[in-house]
Every structure is written in structure tokens, then in C-alpha cells.
Amino acid sequence: MRCRSVSTMAFTSVLLFICSIYSCYAQVPLLMWTSGGSNMPHLAQPAAGQTVSGGQLASYLKSALSGAPHNVLLFLQDKLIMEDFTMYGGVFGNKQDSAFLTVESALQASSSPLVLPALDWSASHSILELFQGELGIPAVHINPNTLKEIKLNTSQPSLLAVHLPYSAGVQTKESLLKNDAIIGEVLNVFKSQDVPYTAVYTGLKPSRVIEETPVMAGRSVGRSLLQAPPQSSVKPPLVVNNTAGRPCILLWADTLLASYSGKQDDLAIHIFNGSADTAGSVCNETLSRLVINYQNVLDLRSLRLIFSMRKIFFPVSARNWSVVEQVVLEYDGQRAIFNASGGIYSPAEYSFHCQSVSSIQSPLLVPRSATDNANQWKLSFTDFQIQGFNVTGEDFSYASDCAGFFTPGIWMGLLTSLLMVFILTYGLHMIMQLRTMDRFDDPKGPAISVPQKSGEIISISPLLHSLFD
Incomplete structure (x- = not known):
């Protein structure tokens, strides 16, 4: 048990080291293992930071299938990056919280698992064709719900492909947990029928891609326009x-x-x-x-x-x-x-x-x-x-x-701005209409005389003096 834990720690340490020195987002990882009791040739792991191309992947698969069981399980996930293993796997913290319990257990049980942290994601699309060419049989796309009805024949090779969805954002871990449970159900069917197998788990494309512009020899590094990003390899229409x-x-x-x-x-x-x-x-x-x-x-x-x-x-x-x-x-x-x-x-x-x-x-x-x-x-x-x-x-x-020019957010901003302009204009208009008094009466000055019909003058100065004194 101590040897098993040490090997697991070494495996996760190597995984973290490779991921830390390499941009994990531009490629997809590939994991390959065999069932317990089956052997796969020991293959040299790629150098740290090396991207495995399609030709190198074909060489790896050919060498692996030379001694591994020819009952192949392909778990093809829509999107997968190496960060999924470091964030949601049993690398940090308690392994009970890992979203890859089945996959990690299978890797530990395998005598010589193959881990490719950086596979060119354009080559992952051809992995199905590579296995079909090596085994000489067509692939069968299966649904995990109907897998129990399939009777496997150990005397003939088989190639079964299982499609796994992927949800980005806050639902990523929940999606990975469901996929790990599906992988466990498929592997249990093979174990129940006592069929040796070779399993491959990879993604068809990364969930995130960070463009990296290599510095060419003899080329100066300078500023570039944001509107002109570096060209990347994109699948043609x-x-x-x-x-x-x-x-x-x-x-x-x-x-x-x-x-x-x-x-x-x-x-x-x-x-x-x-x-x-x-x-x-x-x-x-x-x-x-x-x-x-x-x-x-x-x-x-x-x-x-x-x-x-x-x-x-x-x-x-x-x-x-x-x-x-x-x-x-x-x-x-x-x-x-x-x-x-x-x-x-x-x-x-x-x-x-x-x-x-x-x-x-x-x-x-x-x-x-x-x-x-x-x-x-x-x-x-x-x-x-x-x-x-x-x-x-x-x-x-x-x-x-199809997106309109005036989106709901733009309309809300325009209406709010118009309302604020109207309030500001009305306030300025009210301020400009204010007028000061052009004459003030002095209560201690001369009395105000009010002419009467009889010509008499009534003086109100004493009254004002009594009010203001």
C-alpha cells in the first residue's frame, strides 16, 4: 500500500509539473490504461512542454496496441483541458472530493498507464480513425444505457466509442462527476463479463484556448494591433x-x-x-x-x-x-x-x-x-x-x-441617458428663470404714504417701528 501511495503521489507531481510549465489550454490531454491483469508496453512519456502531433499519436497507439487488449473503449468528451484534472481531480485536498475517482482508480490499477498532457487538439478528431485503421474494424457508437444488452466476444477485437458531454462554468464539476460515473458503469460491464480492455479518455477540443505567438528568429518583438490576433489552426468549414x-x-x-x-x-x-x-x-x-x-x-x-x-x-x-x-x-x-x-x-x-x-x-x-x-x-x-x-x-x-445593432442593453442605456439629460435641462432652465427683487423697503426709512380719497395721508411709520424694534 505504501508503494501504491508513493507511485500515486509521484504521478500527480509529474502531472502538476508538466501542467505548470506548459500552457495547458491550447491542447487536450489523453489518458490510456488497461484493465487489471493486462499489460501494455512501457512507452516513453513525452518531454515536458512537448505537444504530441497526429503522427506521434499514431506511433503511440501502434506501440500500445502491440501488447494491450484489442477490446478498445474510447471515451470522447466534447471538451477537456488539463486544468480540469488539477482543479477538480484528486491532486489537491481530499481525494473523496475528486470528480475523477473512477479514472484515477483505473490509472492506479493499470501496470503502465499512458498520460499525454498536451495532445494537439486537431489530432484528437482523428483518434477514432486511427483506432479503426489499427484494429481493422469500424467503430460502434454506444449509449451507456443500452450497454448492458451488448454481449462482448473476447475472441474478436471490438471498438466502442462513448460520447461524453461537457458543461463549462459553475456546472463543470457536476458534468465531470456524471461522466466519471458513466465511465465507471461501462468499465463495470466489462469486468462483469470478464473481458480485458484498453481504455482511452480524451477530449475532442479544449474548452479554452490561449493563443501564443512564437518569437521567430531574427524578428524583433514589438507592439501589434489588438484587431489583428495571430492566426491559429481552425478546422475548415x-x-x-x-x-x-x-x-x-x-x-x-x-x-x-x-x-x-x-x-x-x-x-x-x-x-x-x-x-x-x-x-x-x-x-x-x-x-x-x-x-x-x-x-x-x-x-x-x-x-x-x-x-x-x-x-x-x-x-x-x-x-x-x-x-x-x-x-x-x-x-x-x-x-x-x-x-x-x-x-x-x-x-x-x-x-x-x-x-x-x-x-x-x-x-x-x-x-x-x-x-x-x-x-x-x-x-x-x-x-x-x-x-x-x-x-x-x-x-x-x-x-x-443575426444580432441586432440595438440590443436591449443599448436601449436601456440610451433611455437612461435621455432621462438624465431631460432632468439636467429642466433644472438649468429653472435656475435661469430665478430673478432677484429690484427694491427693498427700509423699515426705519421714510414713511410710506398712502393717498386717500379725501387727500389725507396716513402714516404707517410708527407701526413699522413697533414691529421691528
């Missing part, structure tokens, strides 16, 4: 070509969350890794129809996500506009149709961009009818951008954003 082989439709989204019957999946994960199936897409001068085909997602045999766009001329503005008329989901012989409610449009020469396109809150997507199958679905797109006309290359044209 989905490009659909026409019959002539030229791009005609572009699509980009940070997430394309779809929920159906209590299950949720990010459809964007399967789009930007170069394996998107866009069979059935069409585009011409007046109509563009983007079709994205999926297999075995949300426990559905097949799913088609369709964006229908049309170019319409509006006489009021005297120009053509690109309008997204409908978003259609075709699944297992059924259809769910969302109307865009007139909110997803842009000039035909531009692309459309919106930070949030949702069917839940402030919906831009509305079910076509109250009894339509769309009521069983919930769609939420973030950082969504699409262009269906006047595409000149593989880059978007100028984006027409």
Missing part, C-alpha cells in the same frame, strides 16, 4: 461542390446539438473530420439544399440533417436575399420539419452567422405544426454560419450577423 466541381455551399458550427427522446449528440463532431457524407445535396442559382447523412447516432439507424435555402428577390430592398426556409430531420422513415420563422436570412452575396440558433429559447427554428414530429426534437446550434449562394471559394463571404 464543410464544403459542398456542385456538378462542375466548384464549391457552392459552406457550413460551419461549433456545435450542432440534437436531442431526441432524452438522448443528445453533437452532430458537428462527425462533420469537420473530413468524413461527412453529403450525398443528396444540390445547389443552383435559386435553390441550395445541404444534406448531411449520419449512421448510428441517437440510437437511430439513419439520420439526415437537411438545410433548405432559397434565393428570393425582395422589391422593397431591390436586392436578392438568401433565406433558410426549413431545417429537416429525416430518420428511420419519419420526418421532423422546423421552419426558420423568417429569422435566418442574409443578402445573397453574404453568409449568415448567428451565435445561437435554437428551437428552445428565443427560437429561430419553430416546428411546422403542433402535431409534427419536430416536437420530439430539440436543436441548438452555436457559432453557426452558412452560405448557399455566391460562393467563390472555400472561405465564407462577409457575414451578416
Whole structure:
């Protein structure tokens, strides 16, 4: 037990040291371990501060699978950074408060776990393809709720992928706790069936990215404009070509969350890794129809996500506009149709961009009818951008954003400022209207004479003297 605790402390110390000298936010970590009783070749850990590229990752996986079990479990979390382990893991304080109890226990039980603190997050998108190439079998996306129904065969390799969500902010620890519980349930199923396994836990992208501009040799360090940040490697948009082989439709989204019957999946994960199936897409001068085909997602045999766009001329503005008329989901012989409610449009020469396109809150997507199958679905797109006309290359044209210029905050500020100006103007006007008396009576001066009809003069000086003396 003392050796186990010492090894754990050494492992966490190395983890902290690597994280402290390296920018943990620009990459994603990768953890790999085997079940108890199984061995994995001892692999050299990368040097502190080294970023593992896609080619190096393929070399690591090939060496690991040479002796590790070929029943592979891939736990793919939407977002993951090394700080999640240092903030919510059992590195500081009591291990009972750790959000990674299952993962930490599995790493301790493994004879030779592999920890890559800094994996190039663009390479994490291809990890599924790397395992499929090494094992020679397709991946099966599973739901933890239906995992108990799967009967595993130890004589044949298997590749099971489990998708894990991620919530940023105050819900991060709660989200990690739920994911750790899911990992524990999956591992318990393998233990109950006495199947040796190799598990991999990583993120598809980091939750935070800090840009770092390297200092080039012979280049002086000076000030730069804030409006011109350094270029970073960003996944390219989905490009659909026409019959002539030229791009005609572009699509980009940070997430394309779809929920159906209590299950949720990010459809964007399967789009930007170069394996998107866009069979059935069409585009011409007046109509563009983007079709994205999926297999075995949300426990559905097949799913088609369709964006229908049309170019319409509006006489009021005297120009053509690109309008997204409908978003259609075709699944297992059924259809769910969302109307865009007139909110997803842009000039035909531009692309459309919106930070949030949702069917839940402030919906831009509305079910076509109250009894339509769309009521069983919930769609939420973030950082969504699409262009269906006047595409000149593989880059978007100028984006027409859905956010209005006068937001509620701006309106509140304007009205408050106008009210304050009105009060100030009224106060200045009242001050300028003040007038002082041009004559004052001296009570001890000459008496005031009041002429009477009879010509008599009444003197009131004694009365005034009695009042003021």
C-alpha cells in the first residue's frame, strides 16, 4: 500500500509539473490504461512542454496496441483541458472530493498507464480513425444505457466509442462527476463479463484556448494591433461542390446539438473530420439544399440533417436575399420539419452567422405544426454560419450577423441617458428663470404714504417701528 501511495503521489507531481510549465489550454490531454491483469508496453512519456502531433499519436497507439487488449473503449468528451484534472481531480485536498475517482482508480490499477498532457487538439478528431485503421474494424457508437444488452466476444477485437458531454462554468464539476460515473458503469460491464480492455479518455477540443505567438528568429518583438490576433489552426468549414466541381455551399458550427427522446449528440463532431457524407445535396442559382447523412447516432439507424435555402428577390430592398426556409430531420422513415420563422436570412452575396440558433429559447427554428414530429426534437446550434449562394471559394463571404445593432442593453442605456439629460435641462432652465427683487423697503426709512380719497395721508411709520424694534 505504501508503494501504491508513493507511485500515486509521484504521478500527480509529474502531472502538476508538466501542467505548470506548459500552457495547458491550447491542447487536450489523453489518458490510456488497461484493465487489471493486462499489460501494455512501457512507452516513453513525452518531454515536458512537448505537444504530441497526429503522427506521434499514431506511433503511440501502434506501440500500445502491440501488447494491450484489442477490446478498445474510447471515451470522447466534447471538451477537456488539463486544468480540469488539477482543479477538480484528486491532486489537491481530499481525494473523496475528486470528480475523477473512477479514472484515477483505473490509472492506479493499470501496470503502465499512458498520460499525454498536451495532445494537439486537431489530432484528437482523428483518434477514432486511427483506432479503426489499427484494429481493422469500424467503430460502434454506444449509449451507456443500452450497454448492458451488448454481449462482448473476447475472441474478436471490438471498438466502442462513448460520447461524453461537457458543461463549462459553475456546472463543470457536476458534468465531470456524471461522466466519471458513466465511465465507471461501462468499465463495470466489462469486468462483469470478464473481458480485458484498453481504455482511452480524451477530449475532442479544449474548452479554452490561449493563443501564443512564437518569437521567430531574427524578428524583433514589438507592439501589434489588438484587431489583428495571430492566426491559429481552425478546422475548415464543410464544403459542398456542385456538378462542375466548384464549391457552392459552406457550413460551419461549433456545435450542432440534437436531442431526441432524452438522448443528445453533437452532430458537428462527425462533420469537420473530413468524413461527412453529403450525398443528396444540390445547389443552383435559386435553390441550395445541404444534406448531411449520419449512421448510428441517437440510437437511430439513419439520420439526415437537411438545410433548405432559397434565393428570393425582395422589391422593397431591390436586392436578392438568401433565406433558410426549413431545417429537416429525416430518420428511420419519419420526418421532423422546423421552419426558420423568417429569422435566418442574409443578402445573397453574404453568409449568415448567428451565435445561437435554437428551437428552445428565443427560437429561430419553430416546428411546422403542433402535431409534427419536430416536437420530439430539440436543436441548438452555436457559432453557426452558412452560405448557399455566391460562393467563390472555400472561405465564407462577409457575414451578416443575426444580432441586432440595438440590443436591449443599448436601449436601456440610451433611455437612461435621455432621462438624465431631460432632468439636467429642466433644472438649468429653472435656475435661469430665478430673478432677484429690484427694491427693498427700509423699515426705519421714510414713511410710506398712502393717498386717500379725501387727500389725507396716513402714516404707517410708527407701526413699522413697533414691529421691528
